[in-house]
Amino acid sequence: MIYSRGSHGSEKRSRGIIFGPYFHARPRPRIPRDLAMCVTPSGSFYCSMCNSGAEQEPDFRQHLESKQHKAKVSELRYRNEMVTLGYS
Numbered sequence: 303m304i305y306s307r308g309s310h311g312s313e314k315r316s317r318g319i320i321f322g323p324y325f326h327a328r329p330r331p332r333i334p335r336d337l338a339m340c341v342t343p344s345g346s347f348y349c350s351m352c353n354s355g356a357e358q359e360p361d362f363r364q365h366l367e368s369k370q371h372k373a374k375v376s377e378l379r380y381r382n383e384m385v386t387l388g389y390s
């Protein structure tokens with residue numbers, strides 16, 4: 303179902319930061335959906351493919367951009383494809 307909101311009404315609320323009794327200055331760490339699989343119970347990040355991890359999201363993203371990680375990903379992808387094709 304497609305939601306289409308009119309030009310009036312909700313615009314202000316979605317754009318501004320909400321202050322008030324329910325505003326928390328320190329939001330709990332949000333976990334990006336694409337990293338949800340890489341988060342450990344302690345809240346740090348871990349890449350099971352490379353066996354390496356990071357405490358902070360930016361550091362972990364840096365890992366995801368690294369040659370080492372990309373090599374692993376393509377290696378894994380290649381293997382998966384071989385399995386899918388029945389070559390394993």
Ligand SMILES: [Zn+2]
Binds near residue numbers: 350365366374
């Ligand atoms: Zn990795």
